[in-house]
């Protein structure tokens with residue numbers, strides 16, 4: 438033992454107070470029953486992407502264009518879902534640091550696990566469709582495939598820009614502020630995966646979408662429970678932050694749930710045409726990506742639901758002119774400002 442280290446146990450009966458925030462709570466309080474229910478559902482609904490019926494997928498029955506288009510969609514999803522495990526792992530640590538109630542810690546643990554499942558699912562689908570484990574180093578077989586790989590590289594570049602900002606934001610803000618844009622994403626995600634489940638022909642993908650949609654529904658319930666618990670006592674300056682976060686969440690998540698807004702996402706001019714072409718090919722092959730119109734309606738509805746929640750707590754909703762929603766004007770949102778959640 439080091440000689441410079443002062444021993445306290447010889448001098449006092451009880452140790453000094455542990456400085457906070459400290460990473461571990463020695464308590465298991467339950468305040469929000471709903472969170473406990475969601476945790477129990479997460480245990481019941483556990484699934485393993487590797488155990489899905491992959492042997493029923495015959496990739497040879499697809500053309501190379503179809504394989505590349507479907508592989509691209511999974512790549513697009515993985516830009517969000519492959520960053521979700523570390524994002525939620527960091528949030529999980531925060532729930533311990535701030536000594537969140539026991540069921541909240543369990544819920545954030547379950548989201549981390551779910552998101553890793555989604556990421557594993559993306560990887561399995563990509564490996565099958567492309568015959569290669571990495572969409573960025575894969576050798577494209579068709580002209581569309583080449584253009585989609587360029588898209589994928591730009592998506593990856595953009596997605597890589599927020600991590601440092603996120604790490605700085607986590608210690609600064611409360612869970613309620615950090616995950617305010619989370620709810621909107623979860624509402625839209627739960628709907629989109631349900632639609633994809635209904636419209637996809639391939640059994641193994643259908644099964645994957647069923648599980649992912651159910652997971653996203655639970656994430657939505659976690660959000661609602663945390664909001665109902667914390668929003669009534671939210672400080673005025675935090676309300677303004679929530680409004681900004683909602684706008685940031687819209688801009689960020691639009692790339693996968695709708696279409697990427699070009700003033701926020703740094704993407705080449707042919708990005709959207711290439712992506713639309715791929716979606717058309719994938720839909721033709723029985724892969725149920727919602728149409729532009731369906732995505733627009735879905736996204737708009739998610740935001741109206743979110744607006745309904747915020748109205749209840751007197752929190753202003755940002756203007757989302759892209760889908761026809763009026764509200765508070767929020768400008769100058771940057772990748773570095775966003776707290777990504779999916």
Ligand SMILES: [Fe+2]
Pocket residue numbers: 518521551552555779
């Ligand atoms: Fe997810």
Ligand SMILES: [Fe+2]
Pocket residue numbers: 623626652653656779
């Ligand atoms: Fe999620």
